Amino acid sequence: MALLEELEALTKAFSGHGVDEKSCVAILGKWEPENRKAFRKGTPHFFIEDERQFEKWDDRQVRLLKHEFMRFKNAVVLWAMHPWERDARLAKEAMVKGPHTYGLLVEIACTRTSEELLGAKKAYHSLYDRSLEEDIVSHVHGTERKQLLVALVSAYRYEGSKVKDETAKSEAKALSIAMKNANDEKPIIEDEEVIRILGTRSKPHLQAVHKHYNEISGKNLDEDLDDIMLKETVQCLCTPLRYFSKVLDAALRIDVDKNTKKALTRVIVTRADIDMKEIKDEYQNLYGISLSQKIEDTAIGNYKDFLLTLISRGG
Numbered sequence: 001m002a003l004l005e006e007l008e009a010l011t012k013a014f015s016g017h018g019v020d021e022k023s024c025v026a027i028l029g030k031w032e033p034e035n036r037k038a039f040r041k042g043t044p045h046f047f048i049e050d051e052r053q054f055e056k057w058d059d060r061q062v063r064l065l066k067h068e069f070m071r072f073k074n075a076v077v078l079w080a081m082h083p084w085e086r087d088a089r090l091a092k093e094a095m096v097k098g099p100h101t102y103g104l105l106v107e108i109a110c111t112r113t114s115e116e117l118l119g120a121k122k123a124y125h126s127l128y129d130r131s132l133e134e135d136i137v138s139h140v141h142g143t144e145r146k147q148l149l150v151a152l153v154s155a156y157r158y159e160g161s162k163v164k165d166e167t168a169k170s171e172a173k174a175l176s177i178a179m180k181n182a183n184d185e186k187p188i189i190e191d192e193e194v195i196r197i198l199g200t201r202s203k204p205h206l207q208a209v210h211k212h213y214n215e216i217s218g219k220n221l222d223e224d225l226d227d228i229m230l231k232e233t234v235q236c237l238c239t240p241l242r243y244f245s246k247v248l249d250a251a252l253r254i255d256v257d258k259n260t261k262k263a264l265t266r267v268i269v270t271r272a273d274i275d276m277k278e279i280k281d282e283y284q285n286l287y288g289i290s291l292s293q294k295i296e297d298t299a300i301g302n303y304k305d306f307l308l309t310l311i312s313r314g315g
Helices: 003-013 021-028 033-042 059-080 083-097 099-111 114-128 132-139 143-154 165-181 192-200 203-217 228-238 240-251 258-271 276-287 291-298 301-311
Strands: 047-049 055-057
Touching (some): 003 021, 021 301, 033 047, 055 059, 059 258, 059 301, 083 114, 083 132, 083 258, 099 143, 099 258, 114 132, 132 143, 165 192, 165 203, 192 203, 192 228, 203 228, 240 258, 240 276, 258 276, 276 291, 291 301
Antiparallel strands (some): 047 055
16 A cells, blocks of 8 residues: 555544544554654644644644544443443433533433333442432532433333323423413423423323324424423433434534534444334434444444444344
C-alpha cells in the first residue's frame, strides 16, 4: 500500500464510531518516523502546528479518540453484566451527569417490564446502599422532574392486556384539557393528573389513551408536549420501537456529541435479547435503510463487528 493510501486508511480508522484497531496496528506499527511526521502534517484536524513547526495532538481530538477506543470495551462489559446491574449502573450514571441525561432514567423506568424495573432497583440497593428513589430526590434538579421520575421508577404496572376503553377515553380527554390549561405559571409537568396517568397506568392502557388523544386532538400526545421529559415518557410507554429507532438514528450520526453516540451501545446491548428484531423492522420503515447497513456504513473495527453480531440475534 502506497503512503498516500495508508494516510487515508489511517485517517478513516480514526474517524467513525469506534476505531479500526487492525488498521492502526498494520499501518502505524510499521511506519518510520518520517511516515508518522507525514501523517501529522497531513491531518490538521488531528494535529496542531505551533510557530516552531512542532506538530502536537489537538487535546480535544485526544479526548474524542479515547472515547472511541473505549466503545468496544464498554459494549463488551455492558453485555456481560446482569441486566439488573446494567440498568442500575446506567441509572446512577444518568443522575451524576445531570439534566441532559435524565432521559435515560425515563427510558429505564418506562421500557422495562415491572419485574425488570424491580430487579434494577434491587441491584441499585446492592451496589450503592441506597434506593433509586432517594438518589433521584437527592440528585435530580427541579421539583417537578423529581416528582415525575420518582413516580415512574416507583411504578409496578399491571402487565396484562385488559383495558377499560371508557376510562382510557376519559383520561385522554383529561390530558387534552391539561394540555390546553398549561401555562408558564403551571407547566404541564406539574399537573398531578398527568403524573398520575403516566405514572400508574399499564402500557396497553396508555396506548389506548394515546389512540383516543389522537382522535380528540388530531395529533399524537407526544407531539403536543413541549416538555422533553414528558415527551420521552410518552414515547417510551406508548411507542417504544419508534423511540428506540430514533435514538439509534441520532446516535449513528457522525457529528453528534459523545453522550448521544453512547446511546448506540446502550440501546443495542439492552435490547438485543428483547425486541431487537422489531426495532430493526421499525428502523427500516422509518429511514428506508436497514439498521445493519447503517452500522456498517458508520461504525468501525471490532466495535462495529460486535454491534452487528448483537443485532443479528433472533433474526
